[in-house]
Amino acid sequence: xxxxxxxxxxxxxxxxxxxxxxxxxxxxxxxxxxxxxxxxxxxxxxxxxxxxxxxxxxxxxxxxxxxxxxxxxxxxxxxxxxxxxxxxxxxxxxxxxxxxxxxxxxxxxxxxxxxxxxxxxxxxxxxxxxxxxxxxxxxxxxxxxxxxxxxxxxxxxxxxxxxxxxxxxxxxxxxxxxxxxxxxxxxxxxxxxxxxxxxxxxxxxxxxxxxxxx
Numbered sequence: 673x674x675x676x677x678x679x680x681x682x683x684x685x686x687x688x689x690x691x692x693x694x695x696x697x698x699x700x701x702x703x704x705x706x707x708x709x710x711x712x713x714x715x716x717x718x719x720x721x722x723x724x725x726x727x728x729x730x731x732x733x734x735x736x737x738x739x740x741x742x743x744x745x746x747x748x749x750x751x752x753x754x755x756x757x758x759x760x761x762x763x764x765x766x767x768x769x770x771x772x773x774x775x776x777x778x779x780x781x782x783x784x785x786x787x788x789x790x791x792x793x794x795x796x797x798x799x800x801x802x803x804x805x806x807x808x809x810x811x812x813x814x815x816x817x818x819x820x821x822x823x824x825x826x827x828x829x830x831x832x833x834x835x836x837x838x839x840x841x842x843x844x845x846x847x848x849x850x851x852x853x854x855x856x857x858x859x860x861x862x863x864x865x866x867x868x869x870x871x872x873x874x875x876x877x878x879x880x881x882x883x884x885x886x
Contacts, residue, residue, distance in 0.1 A: 677758050678728050679730070679731065679758050680757045680761055680781040681754060681756050681781060682726055682757075683705075683725040683726070683727065683754055685701065685751075686752060697723075698719065700750045701752060704745040704752075705717045705725075713727050728761065728777075732758060732817070733881070736878060736881060739754050740874070743828060744836050744837075744839050755787075755804075756781060757779065757780025757803070757804050757805075759780050759805070762775045776806035779806065780806045798825050799821065817881065820878075820881055831871070832869070834865065837854075838851055842866070843874075843875060848863055848866070
């Protein structure tokens with residue numbers, strides 16, 4: 673088992689059986705995780721069983737940035753559900769899709785994605801992410817991250833396509849002037865979109881959570 677805890681992430685396609693082309697949607701997920709700014713995964717995204725994927729990051733900040741960017745990079749017709757777990761991970765063998773892994777990191781990620789699904793079926797239908805820490809269940813960081821997810825996922829669920837692109841650009845570290853040039857609009861229009869759409873809260877919340885954690 674790895675001596676240091678890592679951040680294990682389980683990714684699942686939402687309502688995959690209703691998608692017209694599940695294979696294309698799976699490729700969309702793979703491309704979206706290629707849009708994750710300057711974040712490098714310890715163990716890159718790989719498909720596992722059915723419509724699930726797994727990826728490992730070294731820090732919680734990296735996982736938050738990468739999963740936020742990937743969510744924003746997806747086309748509107750494709751949504752993902754995320755279970756994020758912090759804990760140790762061990763390799764127990766080799767399978768056709770790569771190493772077979774186990775450990776508290778993956779157990780926490782599985783518990784987290786189950787919790788995402790449970791809450792999604794309740795009063796927070798917009799929710800797409802949850803986080804568990806194997807070493808500090810219900811601790812301060814876990815509660816702060818999950819509170820952020822509730823706000824972030826609600827904002828993202830209501831974003832128009834242009835606002836999603838603007839949010840993605842900001843998460844990737846691009847300036848409002850660069851985004852404006854790509855969109856063919858003025859920097860002032862970008863700024864107005866950021867403030868009115870709730871993107872400012874998504875990006876600033878991500879920055880605050882990441883301070884000192886990378």
